[in-house]
Amino acid sequence: MMDDNQAGPVWTAFESQIGGSTPRPAIFLDRDGVINQNRSDYVKSWEEFEFLPGALNAIAQLASSHFHVIVVTNQSAIGRGIVPSPVVEAIHDRMVREVTRAGGRIDAVVYCPHEPKRGCLCRKPAPGMFHEAVARLPVDLPASVFIGDAQSDLLAARAAGCRPVLVMSGRTTPEMLETWDAAIRDIVVEKDLLTAVTLLLRNE
Numbered sequence: 242m243m244d245d246n247q248a249g250p251v252w253t254a255f256e257s258q259i260g261g262s263t264p265r266p267a268i269f270l271d272r273d274g275v276i277n278q279n280r281s282d283y284v285k286s287w288e289e290f291e292f293l294p295g296a297l298n299a300i301a302q303l304a305s306s307h308f309h310v311i312v313v314t315n316q317s318a319i320g321r322g323i324v325p326s327p328v329v330e331a332i333h334d335r336m337v338r339e340v341t342r343a344g345g346r347i348d349a350v351v352y353c354p355h356e357p358k359r360g361c362l363c364r365k366p367a368p369g370m371f372h373e374a375v376a377r378l379p380v381d382l383p384a385s386v387f388i389g390d391a392q393s394d395l396l397a398a399r400a401a402g403c404r405p406v407l408v409m410s411g412r413t414t415p416e417m418l419e420t421w422d423a424a425i426r427d428i429v430v431e432k433d434l435l436t437a438v439t440l441l442l443r444n445e
């Protein structure tokens with residue numbers, strides 16, 4: 242029997258990938274709670290994938306920037322046997338198509354299919370998916386930003402050595418924020434992806 246404890250994340254590059262070998266910063270985006278509505282019972286079909294207000298606009302604003310745009314998402318529903326991986330990949334294809342149609346660009350999607358008890362190296366808060374991105378694309382990690390909606394996203398960004406930005410459009414409530422370590426409480430917090438991206442591009 243094959244032991245896939247060390248199996249890595251799944252990487253899909255899309256055609257809109259920006260070229261060149263000079264390292265560029267990336268805007269890493271979590272998926273659920275950042276791009277689309279988070280669901281406690283997992284997004285199991287395209288019908289359950291609901292773009293958050295302003296998300297398409299935000300990604301469109303990034304399209305003409307020098308940032309790689311890479312979606313980084315835990316999809317343990319696959320490892321738990323709730324959603325088959327081809328369904329998740331079809332959802333990602335459709336998501337990228339809708340983003341492109343709205344004028345945006347997603348260069349790659351990387352996901353961890355493992356359930357938590359597997360103890361893989363890619364499930365956030367572990368930084369494995371960021372290392373995968375660096376292996377695949379010329380990414381300047383210290384200049385990169387990860388926009389996520391959960392504490393595990395912030396910890397993953399810290400572990401990977403990029404800048405975390407928290408958005409309040411998903412799993413984190415203001416009450417939860419107050420219980421966090423000072424170390425991760427002291428981070429950039431934005432309402433949603435659109436406000437986060439607008440601020441990032443303004444500070445470029």
Ligand SMILES: [Mg+2]
Pocket residue numbers: 271272273274275279389390391411412
């Ligand atoms: Mg999330």
Ligand SMILES: [Zn+2]
Pocket residue numbers: 249250353354355361362363364
């Ligand atoms: Zn994993």
